[in-house]
Amino acid sequence: MPETFRLALAVAGKDIRAELRSRTALLSAIVFAALVLVVFNFARDPTALAVVDLAPSVLWVTFALAAMLALNRAFTIERENAAIDGLLLAPLPRGALFAGKLLANLAFVCTVEAITLPLFVLFFNVDLSGSWPGIVGVTLLATIGFVAVGTIFSAMAVRTRFAELMLPVLLLPFMVPPLIGAVQVTSRLLAGRPLSEMLGWLRLLALYDVVFVTLCAMAFSAVVDE
Amino acid sequence: MTAGRAIVRRGFTLIALAFAGLAGVYILVLGYTPIEARQGLAQKIFYLHVPAAWCSLMAFSLVGIASALYLWLHEPRLDRFAAASAEVGVAFSAVMLTTGPIWAKPIWGTWWTWDARLTLTLFLFFLFIGYLALRAAVHEPSERARFSAVVGILGMLLVPFIHLSVYLFRTLHPQPIVLKPSAPSLPPEMLRTLLISMAVFTLLYLGLVTTRYGIALKEEAKEEAADAS
Amino acid sequence: MPSCDGTPSGAAPPLLAARGLSRSFGRRRVLHDIHLTLEPGEALAVAGPNGAGKSTLLRLLAGLMRPSAGEVQVMGRPVRGEEGKARRVIGLLSHQSLLYDDLTLLENLTFAARLYGIARPREAAMAALEQAGLAARAEELPRRLSRGLLQRAAIARTRLHSPRLLLLDEPFTALDAASAERLRSELRDSLEAGLGVVLVTHHLAEVWGVATRIAVLVEGRWVWEEPRPGELDEFVSRYRGLVGA
Numbered sequence: 001m002p003e004t005f006r007l008a009l010a011v012a013g014k015d016i017r018a019e020l021r022s023r024t025a026l027l028s029a030i031v032f033a034a035l036v037l038v039v040f041n042f043a044r045d046p047t048a049l050a051v052v053d054l055a056p057s058v059l060w061v062t063f064a065l066a067a068m069l070a071l072n073r074a075f076t077i078e079r080e081n082a083a084i085d086g087l088l089l090a091p092l093p094r095g096a097l098f099a100g101k102l103l104a105n106l107a108f109v110c111t112v113e114a115i116t117l118p119l120f121v122l123f124f125n126v127d128l129s130g131s132w133p134g135i136v137g138v139t140l141l142a143t144i145g146f147v148a149v150g151t152i153f154s155a156m157a158v159r160t161r162f163a164e165l166m167l168p169v170l171l172l173p174f175m176v177p178p179l180i181g182a183v184q185v186t187s188r189l190l191a192g193r194p195l196s197e198m199l200g201w202l203r204l205l206a207l208y209d210v211v212f213v214t215l216c217a218m219a220f221s222a223v224v225d226e
Numbered sequence: 227m228t229a230g231r232a233i234v235r236r237g238f239t240l241i242a243l244a245f246a247g248l249a250g251v252y253i254l255v256l257g258y259t260p261i262e263a264r265q266g267l268a269q270k271i272f273y274l275h276v277p278a279a280w281c282s283l284m285a286f287s288l289v290g291i292a293s294a295l296y297l298w299l300h301e302p303r304l305d306r307f308a309a310a311s312a313e314v315g316v317a318f319s320a321v322m323l324t325t326g327p328i329w330a331k332p333i334w335g336t337w338w339t340w341d342a343r344l345t346l347t348l349f350l351f352f353l354f355i356g357y358l359a360l361r362a363a364v365h366e367p368s369e370r371a372r373f374s375a376v377v378g379i380l381g382m383l384l385v386p387f388i389h390l391s392v393y394l395f396r397t398l399h400p401q402p403i404v405l406k407p408s409a410p411s412l413p414p415e416m417l418r419t420l421l422i423s424m425a426v427f428t429l430l431y432l433g434l435v436t437t438r439y440g441i442a443l444k445e446e447a448k449e450e451a452a453d454a455s
Numbered sequence: 456m457p458s459c460d461g462t463p464s465g466a467a468p469p470l471l472a473a474r475g476l477s478r479s480f481g482r483r484r485v486l487h488d489i490h491l492t493l494e495p496g497e498a499l500a501v502a503g504p505n506g507a508g509k510s511t512l513l514r515l516l517a518g519l520m521r522p523s524a525g526e527v528q529v530m531g532r533p534v535r536g537e538e539g540k541a542r543r544v545i546g547l548l549s550h551q552s553l554l555y556d557d558l559t560l561l562e563n564l565t566f567a568a569r570l571y572g573i574a575r576p577r578e579a580a581m582a583a584l585e586q587a588g589l590a591a592r593a594e595e596l597p598r599r600l601s602r603g604l605l606q607r608a609a610i611a612r613t614r615l616h617s618p619r620l621l622l623l624d625e626p627f628t629a630l631d632a633a634s635a636e637r638l639r640s641e642l643r644d645s646l647e648a649g650l651g652v653v654l655v656t657h658h659l660a661e662v663w664g665v666a667t668r669i670a671v672l673v674e675g676r677w678v679w680e681e682p683r684p685g686e687l688d689e690f691v692s693r694y695r696g697l698v699g700a
Contacts (some may be wrong), residue, residue, distance in 0.1 A: 003572070012568040018557035081597070082551035086520055086612070089547050090570040091539040149380065156373045160363035170356045170377060173349055177387040180395065200394050208387055215383060219376045222297050225521040226369070367481030450482045 004096040011087070011100025016107055018077060025073040026108055033066040033116040037123050051124050056186035059120050060179050063139070064146070066116065066124040067109045068168050074101045085226070093137040094221035102213070105147045113139055113215065131189040138189070138205070142182035145208045149174040152216040155223045173213075181205040230443030237437030244433050247426035254419045271329045273419055276320040277427035279347050283385075283429060285315025286350050289357065290382025293375035303369035308378055309361060310438035314431060316354035319347050342392050349388045354383040456492060468531030470495050470620055470651040471516065475525035478511055485511050486675040489525070495619070498642065500666035502659050504698050508675040509655045511623055516653060517622050518542050529620060543571065546618030546666040550628040552609040554597045560584060560608050561593040571616035579615065581685045603634035610641065621645060621652045627661040639665050639679040659694060671697055 019026055040058045078084035080137050087097060117135070121128055130136065150171050157166040181201040255273045295301070316346040325342055327337040338344070357377050364370040471493040478486040485508045493499055501509050516519040516527055518534035518541070527534040532541035548555070554563045561580055568576030584590050587607050597605060606626070613621070621642070627635050642652055642665045656662050659669070670680035671694065676698055 007570065010566065014555070014558070014562075014566045017562060018555055021557045077555065077557070080547060080556050081554055083553050083555055085519060085547060085549065085551075086553040086567065087570070089517055089539075089542055089545060090567075091543050092570055093538045152376065152380075156360065156364075156376070159369070159373075160360070162363065166360065166363055169359050173352045173356065173388075174380070174384055176349070176451070177384070177391045180391045184395075204390055204394060211383060211387075212380070215380060219297075219379065222372050222376050226514070368479075446482060 004093055004099070007092055007096040008099035008103060011097055012103035012107070013094075015074065015077070015097040015101065015104035019073070019104075019108065026053045026111060029066045029070040029108070029112045030115050032061050032069055033112055034119055036062045036065060037116070037119055041114060041123055051126060052190055053187075055120075055124055055126050055190060056125070056183045059117075059186065060142075060183050062116060063109075063113055063121070063143070064175050064179060065072060066112050067143070067147065067150065068171060070108045071105060071147070071154045071171075072153060072158060072163050072167055073108070074105055075155050076163070088224060094224060097224065098180055098217045098220040101155075102148055102151050102216075105151050106144065109143055109147055110140070113143065128190075128192065131192070134189040135186060138182055138185045138202070141202070141209065142178040143207045145205065146171070146175045146210055148209070148213045148216045152223060154218055155220070175206050178205060181208070229253060230440045230445075230447055233440030233443060234437050235440075237435075240429060240436055241435030242433075244426055244430035247422075247429060251419070251423045251426050254422065259415050259419045260377055269333075271325065273324045273423045275322060275326065275329075276343070276420060278318050278325075279329070279343050280424060281427050281431045282315045282319035282322065282347055282354075284351050284428070285311045285318060285435075286353065286385070287382060289315065289378045293378030293382070296371060296375045297379070302340050302367070302371065305374065306442050307435070308374065310435045310442060312354050312357050312361075312378075313438055314434040316351065316358060317434070318427075318431070319351040319354060322347050323351055340392070340395075342396070345392050346388060347386070350385070353377075353384065357381065393403055460490070463497065463578045469493060471527070471529055471653070472531075473516060473525065473527045474513055475513070476522050476527065477524040478508070478515060478520065479523045484523075484675060486515070489675075489677065490556065491516075491670075493620070493651045494655060495651050496646055497650040497668060498646055498654060498662075498666050499668045499670060500654045500656055500659070500662040501670055501672055502656055502662075502694065505657060505673035506674075507672045509657070509672055512672065513622055513624050513653065513655050515516060517545060517547050519547075543616065544619040546613040546616070546621045547624075548613045548621065548626045549624040550626065552597060552605050553612060554605075554608060556596060556598050559594050559596060560600075562588060563597070563608070564612055567612050567615050573616060583611045583615050584608075602629050603631055606630060606634060606638065610638070619650055621650055623652065625655055627656070627658070635661065659691060673698060 022045070037058070043050075044054060075084075078087065092130045120126065150167070153170045153174075154163070157163040157170065160166045181204045185205075187200045206211055236326050251273065259270065259273070261269075288311045289308045292304045292311065296304040296308065317323050323344070326347075330339065357374060360377055361370055364373055394400050456582065469492040471491070473489060473491040473503070476486060476491070479483065489512065491499075497534040501512060503509050511520065515522050516534070518527065518529075518539065522537060529541045529544060534541050534545075554560075557565075559575070561584065563579035564583055565576045568579045573579045581590070581593065584593050589604065589608055591596065592600065592604065592608075597608065623642075626638060630638065642654075646652060646665075646667070652665070652668065654662050662668065662669075668680065671678050680691075
């Protein structure tokens, strides 16, 4: 077990190191998120709807779209020079490979989210004092779920001709439960509602994470092994 | 070539039977079942709607089960069946999703409601589309089978989560009361007709899947002959 | 039907053994019932026309592809199974470098060392680079290297975990004469050290000087196999006759 964990960390570390050197995917995703926020701002009528009603949806749609941009990176780099063969030849359990890619993807998506959130506070004048630990928590909880499914789907998508289209088409239905849960919890957090009102959604998010991380780890071998 | 042709013929027979059954259901619906008090005559589309939604759910569940079995057994027939079921399922859900709004507008005044049945069918539709799009994009047969199987299994497990999300959403955001006499306390004529309709639709599903499976067999045989020459 | 067996060395299982190996892509069969064994110190060159199934065979031997029928065993253990533990003794060298363009040579090899559970990965990586004469380039990115140097780096990566079996897929592609000779000499040294080598090539002259056995694969079947004959010209004309080139 610790061996699997060590290998997963090695894979994740390699991905993160490679991305930090080129930074292209990360920067593109961050810029994209900022642009989406700007567009949302101009696309709404400030007199018609209060920011607080719209804010959670805007935030989470932005997170979801930016995440999808970042997800294909993980397996595109393995296609260069057939590096994936090096990974698959080694005695590397496929679950460890999945965990490593998942951790790296989480690092990227959470970095994008961490930069997007202050921008969001800035552009939309939202007051996060007191609610921000909860928001960070629910962000992490929801992100784990759709990044897990996104990781396995991007492993498939990069082997098709139109990976950038294939991934959203496959992934968006799977993003809906985490998104709904995240938006519901975020809006309650912003409104200062008690925890009891969010428990159902939080349980949904946690269950989704457990089920899909496990399932994707088990199914990963069927995707990467010929 | 002949194996495929025989299966297609069997499929056509089942479809013909199903259409005969549908005609019978049509008569039952118009003549036998009572008119529902609050929604009137247009409520009767319920006898087509519910079975169509049920068939798309069944189609997808079978895609999921066949996918799981394929990953275990690597039997190409399971993959062929899953693909056929997905194509038939997307057709059923598309029909349900287009007739739904056409009926809903005069009755409820809106094109769409986010009620459980419509929402679930919408998601099934998107899952089917994703499944079929992936199949179209992967050309190597064993890779295509593996990938579709993974999507099929994950999709099958998504369905309960969609259901749960819609349920949680509705208990917190009560929708305008929509009358769907789907509770067990249906008058016997309605219940009987509904069950007959479900059986006929299931027969139609079987006929369509069998036909599609047979066509797939014929296509593969044709490709093999082309490769060999 | 020709089997492709080496000379066994005592009671130990062969270094590499494949029995009844078949592979189909959909309905198209690419390999038909292939048998093969390899013993330490042997270098088997697999030649044949394009589309014969040579690369598929190599991937099956490496455990990178699942056979439609049959099994591959390395030192008596299945190459696919037990989470790939049997693959620890395999080194793969392809015409692709298997290196990451965004990592330096040292980082690439350190990662490979970690994958194989080598203690003190960074030192092992540095030692491998020194042995390959690439110590000065340790901090360079793969895209800055010439093809010959890149191949050297790929070899260093392949040998990092001291494999017993080397699988090479057209490794001489686009190599200049000096680099190719260097590779051949390294392979001869490996053979003397008791490694086994399987080389896929469609250019027989490349493997002359390394191969101890030559087998020809045509349309997924062995058509001919024997220890290396003496004369290149005679061999090449027989080969051409078989392959119809």
